[in-house]
Amino acid sequence: MPSLDDIMAEIIGGGAKPVVVAGGRIKSEDYRVTIDKEVQAMELAEFARGYRQRFQVGQYITPKPNTGTKGAGLPHLVVEVNPNAEPVFLQDGNGSMRNGRRNEIRVATYVDDETITMFWVEAVDYEPWTGPTEV
Numbered sequence: 001m002p003s004l005d006d007i008m009a010e011i012i013g014g015g016a017k018p019v020v021v022a023g024g025r026i027k028s029e030d031y032r033v034t035i036d037k038e039v040q041a042m043e044l045a046e047f048a049r050g051y052r053q054r055f056q057v058g059q060y061i062t063p064k065p066n067t068g069t070k071g072a073g074l075p076h077l078v079v080e081v082n083p084n085a086e087p088v089f090l091q092d093g094n095g096s097m098r099n100g101r102r103n104e105i106r107v108a109t110y111v112d113d114e115t116i117t118m119f120w121v122e123a124v125d126y127e128p129w130t131g132p133t134e135v
Contacts, residue, residue, distance in 0.1 A: 080106035
């Protein structure tokens with residue numbers, strides 16, 4: 001198995017000096033972040049385990065921090081569940097990350113700490129909310 005130094009040299013091609021950040025991610029001086037292949041495999045396996053995660057109406061959930069969904073760490077209340085949701089295909093969505101999503105849960109949350117809004121989301125992007133992390 002190659003050393004971390006070998007992996008970093010291969011990723012950045014001997015260019016910018018890399019910096020190892022949390023979770024095995026490697027960040028070079030030009031701010032590109034690359035994830036070690038073994039870390040990618042572990043994260044993908046974890047993702048697959050939670051893919052068909054079921055949430056219940058009334059449960060508090062929050063977006064996972066590594067999904068790109070805004071609001072990670074903030075409470076979202078599940079108000080409706082549709083376990084038979086069909087994939088949504090966008091007309092101009094070829095290549096879009098949102099193309100083919102199964103938006104099976106409807107959540108309510110605050111926007112800008114003042115307005116409550118509701119929207120449909122894919123459960124795989126969420127995890128149970130464990131409450132505030134700061135006191």
